[in-house]
Amino acid sequence: MTAERVQGKRQFGHRARLALTPAQVRLIDDQAHASRAMWNLLHDWWTMLPKDKRTLAAADAAIRQARKEIDWLAVLPAQAAQAVLKTYFRAWKNCWDGHADEPNFKTRFRSVMSVDVPQGRDLQITRVHRRWGMVNIPKVGRVRFRWSKDLPVGRHADKDNRITGARLVKDALGWHIALRVTTLEDKPEPHAGPEIGIDMGITVPMALSDGNTKVHTAWLTDKEQAKLLELEQRAARRKGFRKRGERISNRLQRTYDQIASLRARAKRRATDWQHQTTTEIARTYSVIVVEDLAITNMTKSAKGTMENPGTNVAQKAGLNRSIRGEAWGRTVTLLTYKTARLGGALHKVPAPGTSQRCSTCGFTTPGSREAQAVFVCKNEGCGWSGNADHNAARNILHLYRMGLALVPAAGRAVVRHPRGVKPTTVR
Template structure:
């Protein structure tokens, strides 16, 4: 009831839409413990702890990290939430910690281009890569289970209840995808922590992921082109979870005295970072070859340098129109 009242207050004050019914199959099962005074969180060993849950009793848990207010950690536990997903039950603690104003980060500035070929391309060349989220055998098993689920769906009659075998296949698919999601989240935490500790100012593109991953199917009167390649590109972009990377990077930079600067993303991949000439023909896949000055290099690194320049922290360029669709450029050093 407390969450329900808060949802209506947020709606009336213009911060959110009106609350709706939660779908049983489209949401995760969760139980909220609003107060932390009776949880009695105790650490038993390096990887094992226990917590007292109301109406359940003492439950053991796997200790995955330090919790403020437990042991020698400063702070206090204000509540918890039990969440169930395909990998099992998890407990998330709400904590309260007093944090002072951090000193300004002394690190340098860097521009980051988020992509598919290179996950995080940095303007100084210190790119952040990752391997596939699923191992080869796991990817083969996922493909086999998806084909199996498609055969089981074809065998169903219209309006027939989903069989237990199909439900079991769905659970196995969800387990593999949840494992990949956990590995991706772990890599994002490690990469963003490294970046926030090294650099004082990080410049990123202001991307609209929803518009970028829109389907190219089109309509009946105006069908789209290259629908299947665009669908594969959309899946690859969504699999990177670029928006979450920026969210993690933003709060980690704030904790360390750094800052995150978003800049417009227009033409950063078509502009030469050396002479400032803009031409779509300069980029061919991951290779960038300027049609004006002849500079060649990696396209993602070139875009990362342009992103840094767009924030006024590198070389700032101003473009003036030139005849025959070309653009002349002038370069000046930012103070």
């Protein structure tokens, strides 16, 4: 007899591109603007009321009354309006607990346009083609979306495997739907693969301790990079004619939209490369060891203050852009949940000294990297030389095998540090 498999519940999100008609785009745009306006009106109402009258019931009644009296707020579905209220109250709760700053007004151009669909039964998702599916959006109708992942719909859906809700999100490439999915899956058996250490960098994005590397080309082609440069120069010229405080012209806004579209395309390609690379690594290796990098501190500006101005500010700014462009934190996040799903584990080790230690003799000294990619041991009895990135990756794996690993990322307790002063006037 075979042993029964242990099952566990898994919650994840899936993002798909919507194929909208111009009329449907206008309808969803109106809902998104109404959702943002609802947030701003709610924030204004909440902060002006006396403290003893700020309750969820009063806020709910105010939202219902506003949707009855104001036509352009009524285009937002009732459940989406309730989702705005819940999100707003949760934002205040995070502020009271010291996890975030106070909620504020949402601006028209700097806030992400989005609409919530809280209940999955309203979506009525069906698959009509190998590459396309249909979803029902409240007050919009049936909409096609790109089918790129098997979803628990129709006869495959039950109380343990279903879509619980969604959010419509607009970016530079158009409207997308982000589905919230809950499934019941078998817990994986322990992974039988080898251990690996990974050194993350800029010139070589991922260097593995077994000598392999994971590299990528530029996210934009030469033609696309030339087009981006031309658009940025055009935007700079047109911006020079705009007076301070004057509204952005339609020409300049179209140029900004084209720039955002190219940058979004580059980001999408980068994310796709990260997903494919991390999936391959998680399937191959059982234990993955990375450095515990303080990326926020590494990307701080070097401009300094008026009294103590910084040096090499432009060079440091370029380095910061390169570090953020490689998105090391997102790579670690992807590896964390993918290794857990496949029965492996991800560990972090302290970062100091990994690039200066010789992985052959253990001798550590500054200046061992004679070039960006060359490591030369200064120990007279060793003298080993080789690739600096692979040397650092072997040191990372060595720290784990010596028992110096930190708590595994999947089980680490998150410590919240308060930001600012806890508000005392709003409750």
